[in-house]
Amino acid sequence: MKKIVVSVLGQDRPGIVATVSNILYAHGCNIEDISQTILQAEFAAILLVDCPSSCLDNLKADLKQALEPLELSVIVRTAASPPKRGAQPTKPLVVTTSGPDCQGQVARVSEVIKRAGGNISELKAVSHMETDDPRFIMIFEIDFPASLDHAMLRRDLEATCRELGLDYSVQHREIFECINRI
Amino acid sequence: MLTEREVLSTIEMVKNEHLDVRTVTLGINLFDCASDDVHRFQDAIYERITGLAADLVKVCDEFGDIYGIPIVNKRIAISPIGVVGAPFAAPQMVSIARTLDQAAKEVNIDFIGGFGCLVQKGMASGDMALIESIPEALTVTERICASVNVATTRAGINMDAVAKMGHIIKRAADMTADRDGLACAKLCVFANIPEDVPFMAGAYLGVGEPSSVINVGVSGPGVVKKAIDRVLASNPDASLGEISEVIKQTAYKVTRAGQLIGKNVADRLGVQFGIVDLSLAPTPNVGDSVGEIFQAIGLRNIGVPGSTAILAMLNDAVKKGGAFASSRVGGLSGAFIPVTEDLNIAGAASCGDLCLEKLEAMTAVCSVGLDMVALPGDTPAETLSAIIADEMAIGMINKKTTATRIIPVPGKKAGEMARFGGLLGEAEIMPVRSPGASKVFVRRGGLIPAPLQSMIN
Numbered sequence: 001m002k003k004i005v006v007s008v009l010g011q012d013r014p015g016i017v018a019t020v021s022n023i024l025y026a027h028g029c030n031i032e033d034i035s036q037t038i039l040q041a042e043f044a045a046i047l048l049v050d051c052p053s054s055c056l057d058n059l060k061a062d063l064k065q066a067l068e069p070l071e072l073s074v075i076v077r078t079a080a081s082p083p084k085r086g087a088q089p090t091k092p093l094v095v096t097t098s099g100p101d102c103q104g105q106v107a108r109v110s111e112v113i114k115r116a117g118g119n120i121s122e123l124k125a126v127s128h129m130e131t132d133d134p135r136f137i138m139i140f141e142i143d144f145p146a147s148l149d150h151a152m153l154r155r156d157l158e159a160t161c162r163e164l165g166l167d168y169s170v171q172h173r174e175i176f177e178c179i180n181r182i
Numbered sequence: 183m184l185t186e187r188e189v190l191s192t193i194e195m196v197k198n199e200h201l202d203v204r205t206v207t208l209g210i211n212l213f214d215c216a217s218d219d220v221h222r223f224q225d226a227i228y229e230r231i232t233g234l235a236a237d238l239v240k241v242c243d244e245f246g247d248i249y250g251i252p253i254v255n256k257r258i259a260i261s262p263i264g265v266v267g268a269p270f271a272a273p274q275m276v277s278i279a280r281t282l283d284q285a286a287k288e289v290n291i292d293f294i295g296g297f298g299c300l301v302q303k304g305m306a307s308g309d310m311a312l313i314e315s316i317p318e319a320l321t322v323t324e325r326i327c328a329s330v331n332v333a334t335t336r337a338g339i340n341m342d343a344v345a346k347m348g349h350i351i352k353r354a355a356d357m358t359a360d361r362d363g364l365a366c367a368k369l370c371v372f373a374n375i376p377e378d379v380p381f382m383a384g385a386y387l388g389v390g391e392p393s394s395v396i397n398v399g400v401s402g403p404g405v406v407k408k409a410i411d412r413v414l415a416s417n418p419d420a421s422l423g424e425i426s427e428v429i430k431q432t433a434y435k436v437t438r439a440g441q442l443i444g445k446n447v448a449d450r451l452g453v454q455f456g457i458v459d460l461s462l463a464p465t466p467n468v469g470d471s472v473g474e475i476f477q478a479i480g481l482r483n484i485g486v487p488g489s490t491a492i493l494a495m496l497n498d499a500v501k502k503g504g505a506f507a508s509s510r511v512g513g514l515s516g517a518f519i520p521v522t523e524d525l526n527i528a529g530a531a532s533c534g535d536l537c538l539e540k541l542e543a544m545t546a547v548c549s550v551g552l553d554m555v556a557l558p559g560d561t562p563a564e565t566l567s568a569i570i571a572d573e574m575a576i577g578m579i580n581k582k583t584t585a586t587r588i589i590p591v592p593g594k595k596a597g598e599m600a601r602f603g604g605l606l607g608e609a610e611i612m613p614v615r616s617p618g619a620s621k622v623f624v625r626r627g628g629l630i631p632a633p634l635q636s637m638i639n
Contacts, residue, residue, distance in 0.1 A: 094184065094189060096189055096190075096193055122183050122184070124186055126186055137186070137190070139184070139186060139189050139190075141183070141184060150247060150248060151247075154247070167197075169193050169196075169197075169250050170250065171192075171193075171248070171249055171250035172248045172249050172250075173184070174249070174442060175192065175249040175250065175251065175439065175442060176184050176188050176189055176192050177184075178438045178439065178441070178442045179188075179192050179195075179435045179438050179439055180188040180191070180192065180435070181188075
């Protein structure tokens with residue numbers, strides 16, 4: 001068996017997951033992990049699959065044949081090895097920005113995160129432009145090195161967000177979990 | 183993965199609804215500092231406090247920054263000085279207060295509580311000396327808070343102490359006449375004082391407490407008010423049961439924040455974590471008011487008919503939410519109704535919707551008592567004592583904590599403004615009905631016996 005990644009992208013419609021998973025099933029694959037989302041009308045899914053090595057080429061061909069007529073693109077590649085357990089301890093922080101929707105804000109804020117050694121594990125960017133309080137909100141969940149200089153990150157974010165006219169907050173992930181979850 | 187709602191609602195609570203950790207209070211046991219030599223005693227307590235609390239402010243600020251929730255006050259609560267300083271006379275008690283004040287300034291904390299004693303059944307010599315020293319001690323220091331427990335459900339009310347406290351309050355007010363009697367704002371008279379209160383002016387470290395402990399006081403009247411507003415915006419006909427449920431859920435969230443931060447501060451300092459005191463403690467800011475909650479639920483102002491019922495519901499819902507959020511809820515845990523410290527309550531008092539008698543009735547169902555009430559400067563000491571006695575009776579009979587923090591403002595009459603500044607706020611002076619009509623009763627002294635525990639109607 002070989003671990004592969006299947007990613008599917010295209011216009012959302014009913015039945016995409018059923019089509020993909022049935023093809024995988026027919027080729028004797030086992031789905032280990034799926035993440036699927038819809039952004040506006042765009043469908044995106046990423047599947048981590050155990051696949052018999054012998055049928056990988058056939059699988060790729062069948063997926064393309066089934067999905068391309070539906071205007072869905074599909075990529076199949078070998079999966080990367082997961083990180084070793086017990087690696088570097090991290091500090092999970094949540095950075096939130098809120099303000100006018102201006103070009104480059106994702107790039108600028110993520111650059112600050114990169115400079116501080118942060119790895120973004122989740123990112124949501126939500127447009128609230130059609131409401132009484134129009135704003136574009138970004139929520140980054142980030143794993144920083146445990147040695148992170150919190151004050152320096154805050155200063156860097158402060159400077160960048162001031163230039164972009166954004167409100168920002170940076171808080172330990174724990175606070176959101178403990179307030180909102182039992 | 184966090185949801186958008188989880189993240190945004192939490193940030194909203196902090197940024198726009200005044201969610202904060204009102205106080206992280208480090209309890210410090212001073213019993214083993216006791217000495218018959220006042221200088222040795224002062225050196226020992228100074229060293230103990232500045233040693234244990236050296237990093238308190240730094241650690242609190244660090245965790246406030248990490249979690250994005252400000253810790254507004256860092257405080258210390260100590261063993262009652264009336265007990266640990268028992269050998270000393272009143273002038274020495276004043277110099278002990280100065281030492282405590284210096285220690286507080288050295289470690290940069292906001293207040294130090296525990297300059298007090300427990301005299302519900304009688305006053306020992308140390309207690310007498312401490313009580314005598316209170317007016318001067320609170321005048322010459324900045325950060326000392328004093329409390330005197332004069333009643334408990336099991337002991338009754340020590341009316342000798344109550345009578346004494348009326349005069350002490352008058353003297354404390356007169357000595358700080360240039361600041362509207364500010365010393366009285368740092369002095370509480372209690373019934374059933376808890377051993378683990380992190381809030382001032384009643385904080386002290388009880389005899390049954392560890393040698394050092396972190397107790398946390400969380401506040402969030404603004405968060406509760408906004409939560410009620412949101413419910414009523416989506417359902418204007420929401421019932422009181424539904425509103426109570428919302429208060430309970432909100433109290434849960436606020437308590438969880440306090441527990442998380444307090445536990446981390448305690449771990450970092452290597453100190454035992456004590457309790458979370460979830461009290462709706464207002465500040466003199468719009469949007470951070472207990473009074474506004476009453477208006478949100480449907481009263482013109484706190485103080486009008488219906489207020490006691492709402493306060494009972496509010497207090498109960500806060501306790502239920504808090505108890506579910508933490509297995510370590512303690513202190514006062516309920517709603518505070520301090521007149522000068524809440525813009526909205528002060529407004530209700532000045533427009534006549536809230537009078538002293540209604541305030542007293544409300545204290546039967548809230549977690550504190552007659553708190554930060556400015557009274558006319560010419561109110562006789564015996565009348566102050568009688569007001570205290572009434573409040574103590576409510577606490578004693580209802581098996582709950584009650585307190586008075588009343589300020590007879592020197593040279594000012596009802597309707598004039600008393601201004602204390604900062605978190606202590608300002609308010610119009612409330613009229614006292616029938617001043618001077620309680621002298622004979624108060625001067626009898628003695629002990630009002632403890633109530634029967636079986637027939638409780």
